[in-house]
Every structure is written in structure tokens, then in C-alpha cells.
Amino acid sequence: MDQFLSAVFAGTSRGAIYALVALGLVLVWRGAGVINFAQMGQAMFSTYVASTMIMNEYSYWIAFFVALIVGTILGAVVDLLVMRPLSGKRSSAMLASPAMRGTIPVIASLGIVGILQAAAGMIWAAEERGFPTPVNSLGLTIGGNVMPFTAFDLFVIGIVMVVLLITTIFFQKTGMGLAMRASALNPEVARLSGIRTSSVRTLSWAISGAASSLAGLLVTPSANLSPNTLDLILIIGFTATVIGGLDSLPGGVIGGFILGLVISFVNVYRSPSDIFLAILVLLLIVLLVRPQGLLGSKEVRRV
Amino acid sequence: MLKIENLVTEYGAVRALDGISFTAAEGKITTVIGANGAGKSTLLRTISGLERAKSGQITWADKSLIGKAPESIVRSGIAHVPEGHAVISQLTVSENIEMGALFRRRKNRSDVKLAIEEAYALFPRLAERSKQLAGTLSGGERQMLAISRALVSRPKLLLLDEPSLGLAPLVVEQIIQTVDDLCRKSGLTVLLVEQNANTALAVADYGVLLSLGKVVANLPAAELKADASLRAAYLGY
Numbered sequence: 001m002d003q004f005l006s007a008v009f010a011g012t013s014r015g016a017i018y019a020l021v022a023l024g025l026v027l028v029w030r031g032a033g034v035i036n037f038a039q040m041g042q043a044m045f046s047t048y049v050a051s052t053m054i055m056n057e058y059s060y061w062i063a064f065f066v067a068l069i070v071g072t073i074l075g076a077v078v079d080l081l082v083m084r085p086l087s088g089k090r091s092s093a094m095l096a097s098p099a100m101r102g103t104i105p106v107i108a109s110l111g112i113v114g115i116l117q118a119a120a121g122m123i124w125a126a127e128e129r130g131f132p133t134p135v136n137s138l139g140l141t142i143g144g145n146v147m148p149f150t151a152f153d154l155f156v157i158g159i160v161m162v163v164l165l166i167t168t169i170f171f172q173k174t175g176m177g178l179a180m181r182a183s184a185l186n187p188e189v190a191r192l193s194g195i196r197t198s199s200v201r202t203l204s205w206a207i208s209g210a211a212s213s214l215a216g217l218l219v220t221p222s223a224n225l226s227p228n229t230l231d232l233i234l235i236i237g238f239t240a241t242v243i244g245g246l247d248s249l250p251g252g253v254i255g256g257f258i259l260g261l262v263i264s265f266v267n268v269y270r271s272p273s274d275i276f277l278a279i280l281v282l283l284l285i286v287l288l289v290r291p292q293g294l295l296g297s298k299e300v301r302r303v
Numbered sequence: 304m305l306k307i308e309n310l311v312t313e314y315g316a317v318r319a320l321d322g323i324s325f326t327a328a329e330g331k332i333t334t335v336i337g338a339n340g341a342g343k344s345t346l347l348r349t350i351s352g353l354e355r356a357k358s359g360q361i362t363w364a365d366k367s368l369i370g371k372a373p374e375s376i377v378r379s380g381i382a383h384v385p386e387g388h389a390v391i392s393q394l395t396v397s398e399n400i401e402m403g404a405l406f407r408r409r410k411n412r413s414d415v416k417l418a419i420e421e422a423y424a425l426f427p428r429l430a431e432r433s434k435q436l437a438g439t440l441s442g443g444e445r446q447m448l449a450i451s452r453a454l455v456s457r458p459k460l461l462l463l464d465e466p467s468l469g470l471a472p473l474v475v476e477q478i479i480q481t482v483d484d485l486c487r488k489s490g491l492t493v494l495l496v497e498q499n500a501n502t503a504l505a506v507a508d509y510g511v512l513l514s515l516g517k518v519v520a521n522l523p524a525a526e527l528k529a530d531a532s533l534r535a536a537y538l539g540y
């Protein structure tokens with residue numbers, strides 16, 4: 001029973017982080033039609049900034065907020081400096097074919113990962129570092145009983161729940177959220193309604209950058225920080241979006257939690273070496289039964 | 304007044320507008336009719352900024368619209384209801400309407416509220432369905448929604464692209480009547496594109512007949528309606 005509960009808590013806290021990664025990916029996919037493979041590269045960079053600040057005696061919380069801001073700015077910069085020029089009408093004739101138009105941003109995002117990893121290697125000498133947690137990450141004891149979760153698990157789950165709540169309210173209840181949904185669903189009608197769709201697109205990149213930098217801060221304590229530690233998280237987050245439905249925010253979030261739980265249960269009841277097999281089997285089942293993902297819409301697969 | 308001079312718009316090698324000139328008088332309905340492929344939609348899309356003009360001039364309220372983006376053209380008082388009941392089906396009816404006024408919600412909060420109420424008063428069926436997804440509406444209701452979305456931006460010029468397309472005659476009658484009322488009562492200038500020439504000429508003040516991207520006739524609507532030879536040559540009946 002204890003084993004079961006600890007698998008549930010560990011899985012939920014891991015799943016919350018994957019949900020954040022998926023949220024970031026879906027935001028950019030819906031807002032800009034790009035799968036941003038640079039997302040966790042950006043997060044690695046902002047986490048290094050936080051880590052450097054903490055090593056220089058700044059408090060965890062100051063470093064935490066600076067990292068979020070760096071992540072947000074990095075997201076916007078990737079759009080303004082790379083993606084927007086690439087989608088401009090005046091770009092080369094090579095961009096005229098629809099297949100290339102879809103591929104080039106992906107190649108560009110892979111290029112950005114390369115640049116960010118190289119830059120991190122140069123600035124921080126590619127040294128592996130630990131990363132602290134703001135609360136205890138060892139088993140919690142209450143009244144002499146060892147709890148099946150750690151304080152850090154609760155912290156992660158709590159903060160992600162708050163983020164998801166704010167995101168939901170933002171998209172469902174605010175004018176800017178409506179503008180973002182409209183731009184993603186039908187850019188032409190959105191523009192005719194006066195919505196500045198290119199600014200909205202930059203905002204999607206920025207919010208996505210914020211979500212992924214948060215994911216970076218929350219996941220790094222359980223790995224060591226190095227220029228490519230977050231690659232694996234990106235793959236799992238991407239799998240979560242495919243399971244949940246690439247064009248659905250709630251879908252990606254649910255996919256993240258499902259993956260977190262599956263990974264945790266395989267880890268506890270079988271062995272860590274079976275994790276990838278389990279993910280693959282889960283992915284295949286979803287793709288066979290519901291190719292558009294749990295909450296995805298059918299049209300998206302045609303893109 | 305909307306003034307179009309020698310307007311040329313191309314899609315690659317296809318010249319959809321081949322030197323168009325005409326004016327749309329303030330507070331009047333000008334209808335643009337012509338066979339399928341004549342360039343009617345391209346004309347509206349070029350005015351609203353969705354397509355880029357190759358050459359020529361579009362002047363609205365003494366300012367050129369050439370080179371402006373759609374999101375800034377709508378701010379100058381021009382609302383475009385594109386072909387095919389353009390609403391966003393995954394958003395609710397009220398969200399679709401609200402969307403049309405988002406760009407001016409900060410400065411004119413009370414007027415936006417009023418404009419939305421007016422739209423619902425104009426089309427009470429939308430008020431009943433305000434929380435439904437737009438995708439669940441009938442064709443006629445979608446067209447009403449698309450028009451409402453445009454109206455809440457408080458346009459001075461309304462560009463309507465084939466509002467009658469695929470709708471039952473009774474619904475067409477109601478929609479056209481509403482547009483006519485708006486024009487007569489509030490001085491809205493309307494550019495109404497129609498393939499259904501009889502419906503359009505019945506309410507319009509002026510008629511512009513397009514063929515293969517050129518203006519072949521520009522007359523008061525009644526005269527165009529009465530000209531059997533023009534109709535036979537360009538509309539096929």
C-alpha cells in the first residue's frame with residue numbers, strides 16, 4: 001500500500017512537470033504551427049542562469065523568478081529573431097512549397113538547441129551541477145510516520161496546479177486569451193476582427209518559454225544540470241502531447257500526468273529499464289485507437 | 304467615400320483584378336455582381352488587406368489603404384465579412400461576437416457593451432444561442448453571427464461577400480433586409496458582393512458588374528436591373 005501511494009505521488013509530481021512541458025509545446029504548436037524542439041534547450045539555459053545566481057549566494061526565490069523571466073524573454077526572442085523572419089512573405093522561394101514551410105521552423109528550432117547548448121558549454125564550461133530545491137526533497141515525516149511523498153512533490157504539484165488554473169482562467173475569461181484562441185483557430189477571421197496575430201504569436205512563444213523554464217527549474221533537482229540534461233524531458237513531454245492530442249491544451253496536460261504515473265508505476269513495480277518500452281507501448285495503443293490523441297481534433301493530422 | 308482606381312491584384316500568374324475603378328457612395332449600398340470567378344471576392348479581400356494589390360489605389364476617407372494590414376484597416380472603420388459564413392466554429396456565439404470588438408474594448412468599454420446588445424437585438428436568435436458553439440448553428444445563423452462580429456467593430460463601411468450563399472430564400476430576405484435597414488438608419492456604407500444579382504439589385508443603390516477582373520458596367524441599380532442585354536451577356540439569364 002505504501003509502495004502504491006508513493007508511486008502515485010511520485011508519478012503525479014513527475015506528471016505535473018511533463019504537463020508543463022506539454023503545455024509549452026501545445027501553445028507554440030497551436031499559436032504558430034511549429035513543434036519547438038528548442039523548448040527545453042531554452043529551459044536549460046534559464047536554469048543555468050538560476051543555478052549561477054544561487055551559486056553566487058542569491059536566494060532560491062530570486063533565482064527562480066529571474067529564470068522565469070529569462071525563459072519568457074528567450075521564448076519571445078526565438079520568435080522575433082528566428083521564427084517571424086522565416087515565416088515572412090518575402091523569404092526565399094524555397095519557402096514557397098508547403099512542405100518546406102512546415103519543415104524549416106523545425107530545422108531552425110533544432111539549430112537553436114545547438115546554439116544554446118554550445119553557448120551554455122562556453123559560458124558554464126559544460127560542468128555538471130546539482131540544483132537545489134526550495135523545500136526538503138527527502139521523505140516527509142509527520143507525527144513519526146513516514147509519508148509516501150516528499151515536501152518537494154507537494155511543492156511541484158501545488159505550483160503546477162496554480163499555473164494550470166491561471167492558464168485556464170487566462171484563456172477562458174480574458175480578452176487576450178480569446179484573442180489567442182481566435183488567432184490559433186482562424187488567423188484570417190482573427191485579423192479581420194482587428195487582432196494583431198503576429199503579436200499574439202510572440203505572446204504564445206513567450207508563455208511557452210515561461211512554462212518550460214518552470215519545468216526546467218522543477219525537474220533539474222532530480223537530475224544534474226548539464227547542457228543536454230533536459231533533452232529526455234522534451235521527448236517525454238512531446239510524447240505526452242501526442243497522447244493527449246497535439247492541438248489540445250487540456251489534452252497535453254492530461255497526457256503529461258498519464259505518462260508521469262505510468263513511468264512511476266513501471267519504476268516501482270518493474271524496473272527503470274522497462275520505462276521506454278512502457279512509453280512506446282502506451283503511445284502505440286493511443287495512436288492505434290485514437291490517432292488524433294485523447295482530446296485532439298481530427299483535422300490536425302492533415303497538417 | 305471609398306474610391307478604387309486602376310486596382311490590379313494577382314495570384315501568381317492569375318490576374319484576378321485587371322485594372323478596376325469605381326467609387327462606393329457614402330451611406331449607400333453598392334453591389335458588385337458578376338459570374339463565379341469574376342474577381343468579386345478578390346476585390347473585397349484587397350480592400351480589407353487580406354490580399355496585396357499589385358498596383359492601383361484604394362482610398363477611404365481620403366486616406367490610402369494600400370500596404371496596410373487587415374488588423375489596421377478594420378481600425379479605420381472597414382469591416383469585412385468574408386465568403387462562406389466566416390465564423391470560428393470552435394468558439395461560442397458570444398465569443399465570436401466579442402472577438403469583433405476586442406481591439407477597442409479598453410477605450411470604449413461601455414460602447415462595446417452597447418454594440419453587442421444591439422447585435423443581439425438585431426438577431427434575437429443569436430441571443431438565444433449565445434452560449435452554444437458557433438459550429439452548432441444553422442447556415443443562416445452563422446451568417447448573422449459573421450455580420451454581428453463585423454458590426455460590433457462599429458464600421459462605417461461594411462464589405463459583405465455573398466451573404467446569400469447556400470441559404471434558404473426566406474433567410475436571405477431577412478439578412479438583406481437587416482443590412483438595408485442598417486444602411487438607411489445609421490448611414491452605413493455597404494459594398495455587397497453577390498452572385499445572386501436579383502436579390503442584390505433589389506436593395507442596392509448602385510450596381511457594379513464585373514467580368515474577368517474588369518468593370519463592364521457601373522450604373523444605378525435599377526438601370527442595371529433593367530438592362531436585359533447586360534444580364535444575358537454576363538450573368539447568363
Ligand SMILES: Nc1ncnc2c1ncn2[C@@H]1O[C@H](COP(=O)(O)OP(=O)(O)O)[C@@H](O)[C@H]1O
Pocket residue numbers: 314317318319337338339340341342343344345346
Ligand atoms: N487563392 C487563390 N489562388 C489562386 N487563384 C485564385 C485564388 N483565389 C481566387 N483565385 C482566382 O482569381 C479569380 C477571381 O476569383 P474570386 O475573386 O474568388 O472570384 P469571385 O469571388 O467573383 O467568384 C479566379 O480566376 C480564381 O480562380
Ligand SMILES: [Mg+2]
Pocket residue numbers: 343344345386465
Ligand atoms: Mg467569391
